[in-house]
Amino acid sequence: MGNPMLVAPFRIGVDVGGTFTDLVLVDGRGTVQAYKSPSVPSNPTDGVLAAVELAARSIGLAVPEFLSKTELFVHGSTVATNTLLEKKGAKVGLLTTEGFRDSLEIRRSIRENVWDHRKPFPEVLVPRYLRLPIAERMEHDGTVRQPLDLASVAAAAKVFAEEGAAAVAICFLHSYANPAHEIAAREELQRLLPNVWVTISSEIAPIIGEYERTSTTVVNAYVAPRVVPYLESLAERLKALGLPRKLLMIQSNGGAISIDEIGHSPASLVLSGPAAGVGSLKFFGQDTGSEQLISIEVGGTSCDVTLMQRGAVSMTDQIVVDGYHLNIPAVDIHTVGAGGGTIASVDGAGLLNAGPEGAGSMPGPASYGRGGERPTVTDAQLVLGRLKPGPYAGGAITLDLEKARQAIQQHVAGPLGLGIEDAAAGIIQLVEQNILHAVEQASLEKGYNPRAFTLVAAGGAGPLHGPSTARLLGSPSLYVPRLAGVFCAFGMCNSDLRHDYVRSWLHGLDDEATSSPELLEHAFGQLQESAVDVLTREGFTGDKAVVQRGYDLRYFGQQWTIPVECASTEPASVRAAFEQVYQRLFGYVQDNGAIEIVNLRLAAIGKLDALEIAKVPPAVSEPVPHSHRSVWIDREKGFVETPVYDGTILTPRQHLTGPAVIEEATTTIFVGPGDKLRITDAGNYHVEIAHAASAPHSTGPALVMSAA
Template identity: 30%
Template sequence: MKISIDTGGTFTDLVLENDNKKLSVFKVQTTPNDPSIGILNGIKEIAKTNNLSLIKFLEKTQNIIHGTTHGINAILTNKTAKTAFLCTEGHPDTLLFREGGRVEIFNFTVEYPDPYVPRSLTFEIKERINYDGTISCNIDEEHLYKTILKLKKLNIEAVAICFLWSTINPSHEIIAGEMLRKFLPDIPYSLSHNVNPTLREYRRASSTCINSSLKPIITKYLLNLTDKLKVNGFNGELSIVTSQGGIKNVETISEYPIHILNSGPSMAPVAGNFYLNKYKINEAIVTDLGGTTFDISLIKDNEIPRSRETWIGEKYRGHMTGFSSIDIKSIGAGGGSIAWIDNGGLLHVGPRSAGANPGPACYGLGGSNTTLTDAALINGILNDDYFLGGRIKLKKELSIKSIKSISSKLKMDENNSASSIIDVVTQNMSQEIKNLTIRQGINPNKSVIISGGGASGINIIDLARNLGCKKVLMPDLGPVLSASGGIIADFSDEYSITYPSKLSNLDISKVNTIIKSLSKNCQKFLKTNCKNYISFDVFYYIDAKFTDQVWEIEVPLKLSNNKVDPKKIKIEFQKKYLDLFGVTDNESDIEIIQWNARIYCKMTNSNLLIDYGNFNQKDVKYRDVFFKNIGFQKTKILKFEQLVYGKSFNGPAVLETPFTSVLVDKYSKIKLNKNNILEIEIKLKNESSINEDSTYYW
């Protein structure tokens, strides 16, 4: 048996795959102070459903896959380890200067952002390596030793080491690491050439510092979780979801915790792509509306786009991870997002969230702020007796009480105020999706939406209509989209070698040696990490640009008998460049900076088919639901597990499952296909379409 667990800000989602490849879904409330408690609560729920004790159940479990926000939360709440940064003498301001760039070019009132590691904990080391790997100045070991003694006095908890050109010659970083291990044996450290062997100095330094600062935190968290699972009978393998959309073992994540910054959200597009492959569609917008955030990702040509431009916090003012990660954008708009009125009388929703505790007002746990969940309950979209399949009884009277102050300020009744809250959330989501899609050359009019997250059904049809999307796909596992992605995720890793070279004078022998080295790393990963794999794939990429340009793009590398072909490199680069920018240059030379290999090990043949349990729901056939500009309508209530394959239902209706409720207006119709995917066909208004010739969006 296998369990995939996604710990969110409000709920912890669990998907069980039994020995017959059938899936069961569970949701429990997250325990923010110690997420492992929520995880064990969820596993107890699964064990109880299977008529087993916790110990007996875990003894039968072979694999647990875990997606977590523990790392990013530690950074956002300033609860990382006290970290020192060792750099090449003369370069202490790498983290401070960043790479330049401003969000508001002429706004000089914004305070300059602090570096990730303060200058007071930044130490210059006497050493210097040249761009070609030759040594200009040997590392001064005596000076390094004195620095280490200073770190000891300062009670440093982690150390990051990033020297110039260590990706070409890492010898000085290796010496520094050995001395730290000798004189500070209990202090974790990270070497930049191991963490992120990229040429760009700021990105390498930033990622190394982030990685070091997370090591003590994540190691402690994973040890705590592992110990609790073992005490309760688990002897299988615990794997952790990464930002790259794969999984790694606990040992690797403890050493490189930076890989889990976007751990949970990265699985939604993995699951989305799995479902999209069942259709003859190659582009989709994947949405995941949970309790705290709204996550957006894309699928383009049946591939999940990646980005190295991942910032923690605001762009240019935050801190860059420097890694190639799945391109996910998140905004503070979830089921628990709090509605509020500013001093000018404008309605806002989020980014502040009620979280798991106290949660929305309707939970009855002491929350008094109106949330998106409260608004949906007030307007009859949610069933107060069937939230989480009846496991949580919602208190509508508390939602109505909480919205009164907002209603009085808006000078509206409770239902129109609730409708306005849902509208604001929808507009925020719509704008963020347009920002992401249009920037990557995708017209949302021509895409489908794959809808995920427990709160997604509240406004998914309004959102699609706003974007001009005619079709929404909502899998039966949509409410736990990220957790279901963990079930089918591949074990994966990535290896890189920096070797700048122009295509016109490429040293073929040298490059083929690099490819051979990358291939060996992939084979080693396969043997040590992927026991009982079904199949594996290795893909090669280059980071390249036109000569004299500043930024590289990632281009697939097509090999001929495991050897590079310069002609194929040029063809693939021109093709990718044209696809991204609409123009290309057939005359300029191409410069390749980095050579990369990614390995994916397929571990399961799961079909992601849900095994419906028996949930106690009252036989509700109709309910009064409030629709904007119409008012209350007597609305048919449908159950997901009772839908007939291929039969269409016209709105208005509310489709209820134990984990989500989907509002269907009278202009839309729904149909369940044989893949257990709900197809929603939406009638559009003319103003929804985007004119691709307009410069407004570009």
């Protein structure tokens, strides 16, 4: 039985969001189907299984038969991020080297905004009475200065037991050079406290930088007791229901990892959902014919911007989540609070603000009718006619126009002395400025010209803002995937497995005694040996197992490093790679400058068979709108009777000119006046932006605004 149009084996990607759990199903011939099911924040496992049941039922299969035909099940979850944001993690104890008890709280005195001297630092995850000093000391070269005193470890264990600590982080000075003391302390704690999670910094973040290493280790210990049991429970339930393969998770580095390998480092999942967009960018790059892409993924609470240069996404090893620093490999995603649920307000000075506060899924925007009374971006789009009133996502939500109008009138239009439509247009204008600035920060500030890239509008709300953002950037074209509303879930089906390894080095590039090609080759070889072992366990060998080498480099005297991908160990080649990146970022290089190697990095990638673009039969007729409705275009044109198309029946090579609204299964596209849209051979949308090089396009009245 089942849907005869679908052919096993299946690939499944599941992305758990605050409002919906997205599931994408790809069959053996590349046919794609997308599903949305309400998330269950109190028990995300139930939300995942509900989405699986929905997909199975829609193709006429029982869940066990459906899962038995699945060769790849990849999951992205916000559980690690939410644990940190909501402060619902474990009670954590910390062992530090004697004399360094307060390093975690001192934080290097880093402030994200150097001009903001009053904003308090986030709450320390480990209070001082649980930060316990241990008698031990390593030198920077790994030699033992003071042996580990196991008696002090035992005394600390007694305190942790009395205080009810559920997890312990261990971070000793210079453990990146020699982890022996951390390993011995862990063994002692596991003997004395067998039911307590223990995390050591030399495994999670073996890097120079005591604060960053400690913060990363503490966050890992904080989230582990909640994240790991959830993942293990989900994996067991899927296995019991018939899934023959191990569950895979998407990490912050954009790659997948098996459930067996993630147990010791759940902190690597903090960008689990957004990072999966890398897989989608790689896939849709085939359809755009470009390897130069910038995606704006606009969801319910935020806009995530990712840049792909020559088919590779920008990476970083330092991310900040709610003020907590993590030193883990991650896709370089720039995020701003600009989503469908972003709340608009007017402050005491009469300034219009959009964000950073969001309405979430409960109560959600005012138009949801779930008790929310404050206006959001979704409410503004509804008032402007770009969204239609009525049910969405199979009836999971229903948009109420009157509630949207009331919220905007009360909280924005009234205080500003504007009409409701003008106020709604002002909200959209401000949010699109925020998105524009996010794209500029991800491109211009990294030395890239955004006009040389194709802008990709994704997420449920991205295609509503894409044309205006492209116009503001001066970008000539915009690409909208038909699967925009499940962008990350689809990317999970096209993500390779990935493991990242790092080793601190801290020697001059031209110092032959410590950084000769032979020594570097030996060090990389040791990392590669560990990497190949893991890939082999996961079933990747030969040309399916790929390793990529890189360095963290800086000029002597500088504090921050620059990641540089380079396969060579020859100093001249490494220097050339570094100077190329440095020139792009800062516009100059130091002639014959002394360069320092801080870290060696290696990425081990298990290559999955990439999904191929499936060609769709071309159109035999011109597109015909199914209706017309009054849509706000801009301040000059006001409301215009605009054709509305059913995107599910549009076919390749059809063309239309804006203004137009296209309603897709998972998103809505607003095409601006004069924009020319065509359906690609793969059934996606390519938009040529009208007047791309002109002055910024105004969508609303001239207001005094603030991008909070």
